[in-house]
Amino acid sequence: MKAPGDNDSFFQRVYEVVVQIPPGRATSYGAIARYLGTGRSARMVGWAMNASHTSLLWIPAHRVVNRNGTLTGKHHFGGSEIMKQLLESEGIKVNGDQIVNFEKIFWDPAKELSY
DNA sequence: TGATTGACCAACT
DNA sequence: CAGTTGGCCAATC
Numbered sequence: 445m446k447a448p449g450d451n452d453s454f455f456q457r458v459y460e461v462v463v464q465i466p467p468g469r470a471t472s473y474g475a476i477a478r479y480l481g482t483g484r485s486a487r488m489v490g491w492a493m494n495a496s497h498t499s500l501l502w503i504p505a506h507r508v509v510n511r512n513g514t515l516t517g518k519h520h521f522g523g524s525e526i527m528k529q530l531l532e533s534e535g536i537k538v539n540g541d542q543i544v545n546f547e548k549i550f551w552d553p554a555k556e557l558s559y
Numbered sequence: 560t561g562a563t564t565g566a567c568c569a570a571c572t
Numbered sequence: 573c574a575g576t577t578g579g580c581c582a583a584t585c
Contacts, residue, residue: 454581473567477580485580490566495583510567517566 454482458492459499461553465507468535469551470543472511479553493517506530513546 461476473489482488489508496503506527510516518527518541528538537544 474569477567482580484568484578485582486567487565487579488567488581491582493566505566508566511569515566520566 454480454485454488455492455495455499458489459496459501459503461557462493462496462503462505462508463501464553464557465504465551469549470507470509470513470531470536470546471551471553472509472513474511475550475552475554476508479557490517494520504530507534507551509543509546513543513550515541515543 457480458476461479462471465471473486474484476489477484477486493503493505493508496505505517506515506521508517515524515527515531515538518524521527521530524541528541531538531543536549543549
């Protein structure tokens with residue numbers, strides 16, 4: 445166990461970005477990965493989401509989808525309807541497993557969160 | 560400790 | 573147009 449708050453883990457960095465996603469918006473794994481400078485390590489973002497339940501913070505992983513706007517990790521929410529309802533609950537329209545007007549609600553951390 | 564997998568993305572065949 | 577491969581890094585077997 446490392447010093448709390450001093451986590452320089454890749455996951456912690458992903459969490460801080462994801463939790464800052466405003467409601468009614470969504471982003472993609474690759475966008476986060478690029479923002480962190482990891483580039484093509486978009487897989488790690490997915491892994492971070494997988495471990496998100498281990499984090500003490502609530503990670504709105506339902507706001508994080510693949511670059512196509514498809515709910516790739518819906519199965520990890522305990523059901524395909526869960527993620528869909530969560531998004532619709534925030535005003536995001538979801539058609540089947542894909543977000544409607546995804547480019548419209550797309551939230552780019554590199555753009556909104558200038559570092 | 561080495562090999563495999565993983566909620567992705569992009570390019571190549 | 574669909575299937576395969578390479579890449580990144582960390583966790584699990």
